[in-house]
Amino acid sequence: MEITAQHVWLMISAAMVLLMTPGLGLFYGGMTRAKAALNMIMMSFISAGIVGVVWILWGYSMTTGDGVLGVFGNPFASFGLQNLLGSPDLIKAGYSATFAIVTVALISGAIADRAKFGAWAVFVPVWVTVVYCPLAYMIWGGGLMSADGALTAIFGQVIDFAGGAVVEISSGTAALVLALIVGQRHGFAKDPNHRPHNVPFIMLGAAILWFGWFGFNGGAATTAEQAGLIWVNTLVTPAAAMLSWLVTEKIRHGHPTSLGAASGVVAGLVAITPSCANISPVAAIGLGLVAGAACAVFVDLKYRFGLDDSLDVVGVHLGAGLIGTLALGFIALPVDGQGGGLFYGGGFEQLVAQSVAVVITVLLSGGGTLVIGRAINTTIGFRVSREAETAGVDLSEHAESAYAFGEMGAGFNPASQAVPHSPAVSHSPAVHNPAGRQAKEDSFA
Template sequence: MDARLLSDAATAATAAGDTAWLLAASALVLLMAPGLAFFYGGMVRAKSVLNMMMMVFGAIAVVTVVWVLVGYSIAFGDDMGLGLFGDPTQYLGLKGLLEAEPGAPYPQILFALFQGLFAVITVALIAGAIADRTRFGTWLVFCAVWTVLVYAPVAHWIFDLSDGDHVGGWMVNRLGALDFAGGTAVEINSGAAGLAAALVLGQRLGFGRDPMKPHNLTLVMIGAGLLWFGWFGFNAGSALGANHLAAVAFVNTMLAGCTGLLAWLGVERWRDGHATSFGAASGVVSGLVAITPACGHVTPVGALAIGLVAGAVCAGAVGLKYHFKYDDSLDVVGVHLVGGLVGTILIGLLASSDVTSVDGLFYGGGADQLGKQLVAAGATLLYSFAATAAIVAVLDRTIGFRVDPDHETQGVDLVIHAEAAYDLHALSGTRPHLGGHGSS
C-alpha cells in the first residue's frame, strides 16, 4: 500500500479513537451531575432533598441551552480585546460547527458540548451553598445569567488557547497559568460564587442552633462514587484524545482521590475520635477537586501529595463557616474553593517537565510558575465573588431569591414542588399537607 495511504489511514484511525474517547468522556462528565444530585441530596435535611436534586437537574437543562446559544461563543470565540471575552456571535447557536473539518482530531461540535458539560457541573455546584432556602424559578434565572456573565468569560480566560489567527484568553496565553481541567474556571469559580451567594442570601433559619445533619448518608456515598467515576471523564477527557497524557491524568485522578480520602479520615480520627462515611465521601471529593487543575502537569507522586494536602486542609476548612458565620450549606467553600486553591497553587510547586512544559519550584523551576498560579487563582476568586454577589443581589431585590420564612420552616419540597421525598404517611393512610405553590 502507498505510504501516503497508510499515513491517511493511521490519521483517520487516530481521529476515530480520539472522537470515541471524547464521546465517552462527555457522557462521564454528564454523569457527574446526577451524581452531584445524589451527593447533595443526601447531605440536606429530608424536607429539602427533592428541591436540591431539582436544582441540579434544572442547571443541566438551563446551562446546556444557554451554552449552545451563546456561552460557547463567549468562551471560545475570537477574543474581542484584552483577553476577557470571546465574540458572542461567532458560534451563536453553534453555527459553523455542523460541517466536519478535514483533518480535525475530533468534531468541534463535540468539543463544544464537552466544554458545556463543564459549565453545567460548575453552576450546579453553587446550589450546595444556598440549599434549603432558595426559590426554584429564580435559581433557573440565576443559572442562565451566571453562565453568560461569569462562567463563560472565566472559561475564555483559562481554556481558550490562541492558535493561528485565533486569539484566546489572557490567563492561559498572556499570563501562562496552567489549569488542565478546571481548578480556576470550575472549582475556584464555583466556590467563590457559592460564598458570595450564601452571604447575600443570609443564613438558614436555625443555623448554628438547630441540627442540620445529612439525612441520608447512603445517598451521599452513592453520589460520591458516581462523582469519582465521572471525574475520569472530566480530567482524562481534558487531554482531548485517547493518548498518553489522558492516561497520566487518569492515574493522577485515581491517586489524589485515594489520598484525599485517607487524609480527611486521618484528620477526623485525630480531631473527633471517629472516621466517618461522610468524611470519606468528602475526602474523596476534596482530593478530586485539587487534582483537577494539576492532573496533566504533575507526576503520580505529585498527585499523591496534592490529594493528601487537600484532604487535610479541606477537612479543617469546612469548619470556618461556623467561625465566620457564613452559611455555606453543603461546604462548597470548604471543599471546592479551598480545594481548587490548593490544587491550582500547588502546580507552581509540583509541576514536572516529565509531564508538562515547565518545572515547579520543587523540581528546580523557580518561583515564576508559582506566581502565575497565584495571580490566576486570585483573579478568578475576586471576579467570581464580586460578579455573583451583584447577580444574586439584583435577583433577590427584583424577583426574589429566598423563600418566605414560613415556607423554609415547612420545607421547600412541599412548598415549591408539592412532593415529598419519602412517603412517611403511607401506613396511616394520611397525606402530607402540600401548602402553597407560590414560592417557586
C-alpha cells in the same frame, strides 16, 4: 471526515461528565434535610436544562474564536452552532457544555434548604454568561491567560488542565458570596436537624462523581501517555485525600465518618483537577494528603465565622481548588526539561502565573456573583419565607415529598399542597401548620 478513537473517547467522556451533575444532585440531596432533598436534586437538574440550551445558543460561542479584549468570545460567532454543522467540533462543543453545567450546579449546595427555585433558575443562565464563559475563554479559549494571551506574556502560562480555576475556584467563590447574600438558615448551628439525612445517597453521589471525573479530567487527553498519567492521578489523589480526611476527623472529633470519606474523595478530585496531566503520581498522593486534611479543617470554619455554607461548597471546592491550583507552582513537572515548579528548580514563574489566575478568578466570580445575587435578591427575592423554610422547600417550591412514610405519604396530592409562590399558599394546611408536619419530618430529617 471519519470518526476516530479520539472522537469516540471525547463523546464517552462528555457522557461521563454529564452524569456527574445528577450524581452531584444525589450527593447534595443526601447531605441536606429530608424536606429539601428533592429541591437540591432539582437544582442540579435545572442547571443541566438551562445551561444545555444556553450553551448551544451563545455560551459555546463566548468561549472560542476571536474575542473582545481577550475577555470573552463573540456570542454571535457560533450562535446556535450553525457554523459547526458537519464538523467534528460539535463534539467539543457538547463536551464543554457538560463542564459549564456541573460548575454552576456546584454553587447550589451553599444555599440549600432556603432558596427559591425560580430565583435559582434566573441566576443560572446569567452567571454562566457573565462569569463562567469569560473565565473559560480567558484560560482555555484564546483569551488573556491562554498560550498567546496578553497576561501570559507578562506573568507566564497558567496551568489549568481541567478547571481548577474555571470550575472549582469560580464555583467556590460564587458559593461564598451567594451564601452571604441569602443568609443563614433559621436555627443554623443550633438546630440538630441541620444534618445529612441520607448518607447512602451521599456515598452513591460521591461514587458517581469519582467515576465521572475520569472523563472530566481525561477527556482532553491527546496521547496515551498523557491519558495514563491523568487516569492514575485521578485515582490516587482522591484516595489519599479520603484517608487524610478520615485521620483528621479521628484526631479532631474522635470518629471517622462516611460523610468524611465521601467529602475527602471530592476534595481530592477537586485538588487534582487543574494538575492531573502535570504532576507525578507520587506528587498526586502528597497533594491528596494535604487537600484532604486541610479541607476537613476548612469545613469546620463556617461555624466559627457564622457562614451558612450548607453543604460545604466553600470549604471543599474553593479550599481544594486553591490548594490544587497553587500547588502547581511547586510540583508541576518540567516540560522537555524546561520550567516546572519550584521543587523541580523551575523558579517562581509558574507560581506567579497560578497566583494571577487565582486572583482574576476570585475577583471575576466574586464580583459577578455579588451583582447578580444582589439584583435577584432585591427584585424577586432569593430566599423563601420562614414559614416555607420550616415546612420544607420540597413542599413549598415543588409540592412534592422525597419520601412517603406513614401518614405523610398517604394519599399525597400535589394539587392540594399549594406552594408559597402563589396566593394559594393561604389554603395549604401543611404550610399554615408547619409544626405538625415538622414533628413528623423531624423523625427522619
